[in-house]
Amino acid sequence: MNMIQASNISKRFGNLEVLKNVSLSVAKGEVISIIGPSGSGKSTFLRCLILLEKCDGGRIEIEGIPIEAFDEEGKRIPLPHKDVKDGVRKMGMVFQNFHLFPHKTVLENVIEAPIIVNKVPKEQAIKEAEELLSKVGLLEKKDAYPSQISGGQKQRVAIARALAMKPDIMLFDEPTSALDPELVGEVLGVIKQLAKEHMTMLVVTHEMGFAKEVSDRVVFMDQGEIIEDAPPEKLFNNPDHPRIKAFLEKIL
Ligand code: ADP
Numbered sequence: 001m002n003m004i005q006a007s008n009i010s011k012r013f014g015n016l017e018v019l020k021n022v023s024l025s026v027a028k029g030e031v032i033s034i035i036g037p038s039g040s041g042k043s044t045f046l047r048c049l050i051l052l053e054k055c056d057g058g059r060i061e062i063e064g065i066p067i068e069a070f071d072e073e074g075k076r077i078p079l080p081h082k083d084v085k086d087g088v089r090k091m092g093m094v095f096q097n098f099h100l101f102p103h104k105t106v107l108e109n110v111i112e113a114p115i116i117v118n119k120v121p122k123e124q125a126i127k128e129a130e131e132l133l134s135k136v137g138l139l140e141k142k143d144a145y146p147s148q149i150s151g152g153q154k155q156r157v158a159i160a161r162a163l164a165m166k167p168d169i170m171l172f173d174e175p176t177s178a179l180d181p182e183l184v185g186e187v188l189g190v191i192k193q194l195a196k197e198h199m200t201m202l203v204v205t206h207e208m209g210f211a212k213e214v215s216d217r218v219v220f221m222d223q224g225e226i227i228e229d230a231p232p233e234k235l236f237n238n239p240d241h242p243r244i245k246a247f248l249e250k251i252l
């Protein structure tokens with residue numbers, strides 16, 4: 001059984017076809033980088049997977065649980081609310097701009113969802129949050145507010161916050177794109193550590209060194225389609241598609 005099975009996902013914004021029959025399977029423990037030009041649909045694809053965006057067609061299964069499906073006429077099939085909720089909660093997401101609660105401390109940011117959503121007792125939520133903050137190297141910042149820490153630290157808090165919900169799958173949407181260059185490494189370091197622990201991950205990134213080093217597969221998106229899905233050695237050294245070569249030559 002795949003952790004993620006997305007089949008023929010389509011999405012339009014008005015007349016703009018943003019995703020055209022995108023299919024992707026992710027096995028347990030796989031780390032997949034998604035690369036491609038700006039506007040190619042990478043963020044929209046992740047947002048559709050976690051239902052932050054409603055797709056217009058296709059099927060999404062998370063650990064075998066369908067969370068989105070359409071019939072042959074293209075009509076959305078109603079799915080049991082509990083299954084959808086359970087499926088979505090198997091995923092955690094980290095955004096480019098951190099999305100921390102500004103009026104809550106680092107620790108409060110991390111314990112919020114476990115307490116409110118998962119009904120974890122406060123004492124236990126704090127204990128688990130402190131373990132996660134220590135894992136991302138930020139325990140000493142637990143009482144700071146987001147405005148008092150660096151971008152790299154904010155993003156590490158965002159990662160700890162997502163992990164606090166004990167997801168099986170992590171989705172990262174350009175987690176280092178908003179950071180000053182000297183702060184990129186500390187965030188990639190945390191993601192690499194998760195890869196070592198065999199967390200299943202989808203990472204949209206422009207960090208080609210990271211994609212090469214950490215990914216089992218690299219997916220290249222262009223104009224709403226996956227045009228190649230291959231191991232990093234293949235995609236970076238000998239891509240099938242000339243558009244990939246052109247893209248890599250431009251950015252490397
Ligand atoms: P990427 O993450 O690869 O840069 P996006 O998924 O953000 O690409 O965007 C894909 C296309 O969809 C772009 O043309 C973008 O302008 C458009 N788009 C994204 N979100 C919206 C939205 N909420 N409304 C209208 N168009 C959107």
Ligand code: MG
Pocket residue numbers: 042043044173174
């Ligand atoms: Mg994007």
